[in-house]
Amino acid sequence: MPVALLTMSHSPLLEHANPPEEVAEAVQGAFAEAREFVTQFDPDLIINFGPDHYNGFFYDLMPPFCVGFAAVGTGDYNSFDGELNVPTEIAQDLAQYIIDQDLDTAISRRMEVDHGAVQPIEIMFGERVAELSVIPVFVNGLAKPFMRMARVRKLGDAVGAFVKEHLADKKVLFIGSGGLSHEPPVPQWATATEEQRKFLLEGRHPTPEARAAREANTIAVAKAFAAGEADIRDLNPEWDAAFMDICRSGELERFDAFTAEDMAEEAGRSSHETRTWVAAFSALRAAAGTYDVTYEFYRPIREYIAGFGVMTAKEA
Ligand SMILES: O=C(O)/C=C/c1cccc(O)c1O
Numbered sequence: 001m002p003v004a005l006l007t008m009s010h011s012p013l014l015e016h017a018n019p020p021e022e023v024a025e026a027v028q029g030a031f032a033e034a035r036e037f038v039t040q041f042d043p044d045l046i047i048n049f050g051p052d053h054y055n056g057f058f059y060d061l062m063p064p065f066c067v068g069f070a071a072v073g074t075g076d077y078n079s080f081d082g083e084l085n086v087p088t089e090i091a092q093d094l095a096q097y098i099i100d101q102d103l104d105t106a107i108s109r110r111m112e113v114d115h116g117a118v119q120p121i122e123i124m125f126g127e128r129v130a131e132l133s134v135i136p137v138f139v140n141g142l143a144k145p146f147m148r149m150a151r152v153r154k155l156g157d158a159v160g161a162f163v164k165e166h167l168a169d170k171k172v173l174f175i176g177s178g179g180l181s182h183e184p185p186v187p188q189w190a191t192a193t194e195e196q197r198k199f200l201l202e203g204r205h206p207t208p209e210a211r212a213a214r215e216a217n218t219i220a221v222a223k224a225f226a227a228g229e230a231d232i233r234d235l236n237p238e239w240d241a242a243f244m245d246i247c248r249s250g251e252l253e254r255f256d257a258f259t260a261e262d263m264a265e266e267a268g269r270s271s272h273e274t275r276t277w278v279a280a281f282s283a284l285r286a287a288a289g290t291y292d293v294t295y296e297f298y299r300p301i302r303e304y305i306a307g308f309g310v311m312t313a314k315e316a
């Protein structure tokens with residue numbers, strides 16, 4: 001049963017910022033390497049661990065995990081805004097399997113997925129996004145409170161065991177989207193204004209004006225950050241390197257010692273997006289036994305507000 005993995009940072013600023021040419025080219029080179037890998041693998045099914053940035057999930061009901069039985073892109077930052085081709089029956093069986101492992105997951109029969117979930121698929125597969133078979137699995141990476149990392153690892157474990165037991169005839173690609181160290185200007189409940197709280201609570205389907213204002217603010221903050229003038233936590237290449245070391249090592253239980261507080265303090269509030277990587281690597285390990293990392297890339301890129309990492313791996 002062939003299984004493979006792609007984990008990568010995403011950033012809506014890829015289309016809106018101008019890092020030095022050498023940096024932009026290096027990122028595009030990393031995408032080309034990863035694209036070659038996933039194209040060669042040619043998955044029958046993608047299980048996509050993705051976060052959300054208050055486009056699909058809000059504080060009126062914020063699950064730690066959610067398996068999509070059907071899904072539609074929100075189109076934020078010009079990301080994919082159509083329906084994903086979700087194999088509903090397999091997604092239902094997956095959710096049942098996860099629950100049977102004594103883990104709790106929400107389900108959605110109409111999950112809304114934002115740039116954080118779909119950008120890697122778009123970059124890798126271009127126009128084919130709508131035709132590919134994709135099960136989206138939301139992993140909360142932005143909204144406190146956070147699950148313990150061990151729980152995220154176990155979610156991935158359950159997903160990988162399901163693939164091994166029930167999808168042995170399929171080529172499955174696990175994707176984890178997000179991270180690494182970064183802290184884009186997304187409001188936090190604890191410090192939010194009344195207006196921001198209203199958005200965090202029920203901001204689904206914003207007006208075009210509200211969406212444009214949010215995007216313009218992110219672009220402006222990224223510009224200021226690159227100039228050393230933004231009031232957001234800096235990237236942390238040492239933290240990112242240590243994180244990628246664990247991914248490479250296969251000793252994923254080492255993530256269990258990560259605490260939500262330390263992650264935010266050391267690597268920024270959105271470093272919680274790395275939970276998608278933990279789930280994806282754990283799924284790969286459970287499905288494959290052992291794995292080899294076949295490619296990796298890293299650059300701290302302030303213009304993208306991202307400790308920007310890419311890794312591919314496959315069963316050893
Ligand atoms: O949701 C937003 O407004 C900003 C998102 C963002 C910015 C930079 C890096 C990321 O990973 C993001 O998701």
Ligand SMILES: [Fe+2]
Binds near residue numbers: 053273
């Ligand atoms: Fe993000």
